[in-house]
Amino acid sequence: MVLHSKPAIEQLSKANNCAAFLGGIPLIDLSKPDSKAQLVRACEDLGFFKVINHGVPADLIRELESEAVRFFSLPLSVKEQAGPPDPFGYGDKKIGPNGDVGWVEYLLLTTNTHNFPSIFGEAADKFRWLVNEYISAVKKMACEILEMLAEGLRIQPRDAFSKLLMDEQSDSVFRVNHYPPCPDVQGRNLIGFGEHTDPQIISVLRSNNISGLQISLKDGRWISVPSDHNSFFINVGDSLQVMTNGRFKSVRHRVVANGSKSRLSMIYFGGPPLSEKIAPLASxxxxxxxxxxxxxxxxxxxxxxxxxxxxxxxxxLFEKIAAS
Structure with missing residues (x-):
């Protein structure tokens, strides 16, 4: 679930254009022994990083992306049979129930059950299998990252974070976003998905080789994230920020539309069970x-x-107000 404000289809002012980012996006090789310290530093400094040697099969990624492209290539009248999202299903331009819109269409699925509508026809079983396999692989990666973070913070037990994703009642979701070419761009930046933070614990994102994702630095500058279809990008979510008492930062991000190319992204949002109490860890x-x-x-x-x-x-709404 990604829920941010300002109308999402709008021109960005020149003053708000992306700035150069000298430090770059942290790149972390999960197979390296020093990656725990790098993960902690990235979560503290930016709340966002890129991982390689992630263990998710490239063939699986390609096949699922191909099926997603096939779905979004269907006529709108056909795709709408899979929606409207309530909250799961197909959505077009409207994001959430409170007036946010963007140059995007999407498919939102719960990770616990995958009820694919009849519009998928004979392809439903294949799509369901690919989604299940993909979610299993990225959840495993997300849990590995969370356990390495726990080790880096010297938290016991090691699964203090990851057990919430592994719980059978975990309220995690899977989202596929499609950003069609935007014919109105003409040198302007139009919002595909408005700025926001992710409310869950951790988000695992990949996209095809088309840029568009931007993140906000601490000083409010927006920077573009170079596309990389072979790697995964990781976001710290609001819940992890709370559990670390603000030590890790939930990154604010958005997507701008492309004037000529289609962008597809797939995001796993790792969430805790609905009844889970979220608070800073005593340790x-x-x-x-x-x-x-x-x-x-x-x-x-x-x-x-x-x-x-x-x-x-x-x-x-959940911050404690310091006594004056």
Whole structure:
């Protein structure tokens, strides 16, 4: 579930155009022994990084992407038979229930059950199998990353984060976004998906070799993320920010439309069970350090996020206000 504000189809002002980013996007080889420290640093500094040697089969990625392209190539009247999303299904331009729109169409699926509508026909079984295999592979990668982060933070047990994704009641979702070529671009940047943070614990993203993703730095500058269809990009989510008491940062990001090329992205959002209580881990609290957030359940946060616009600071409702 990705829920941010400002109308999503709009021209970006020149003052808000992407700035040069000298530091680059952190690149982490998951097979290297020093990757734990690099992961922690990336989550603290940016809340966003790229991973290689991730273990997800390239053939699986290509096949699922091919099936997704086939689906989005169907006539709109046919695709609409798989929606509207409530919240799962097919959506076109409208993002969430609160007025956000973007130059995007998408398919949103729960990771626990995959009920593919009849429009998939005989291809439904193949698509279902590919989605299941893909989700299994990226969830395994996400859990490996979360366990390495726990080790890097010296948290016990090692699965303090990953067990929430592995739980049978994990409220994780899988989203496929398609950004068609936007004929109105003509040198302007039009929003494909408005700026937001992801409310879950961790997000695992890949796209075809078309750029468009942008992230916001701490000083408010937007930077473009170079496309790389062989690697995965990882976002820290709001829930992980809370669990680390703000040590890790949930990254604000958006997608701009392309004037001539079609962009396809696939995102796994790793979420906890609905009843899970989200609060800073006691083992991370140092000395007299106070909790920055009120305790809440994932259901409470998800419900609050669903009522907000994409750009809203959803965590603001759960922050503790320092005594004056």
């Amino acid at each position: 991370l609290m140092q000395g007299e350090e106070d909790s920055l957030y009120k305790e809440f359940t994932w259901f409470e946060y998800k419900k609050s996020a669903y009522k907000s616009k994409l750009a809203d600071n959803r965590l603001g």
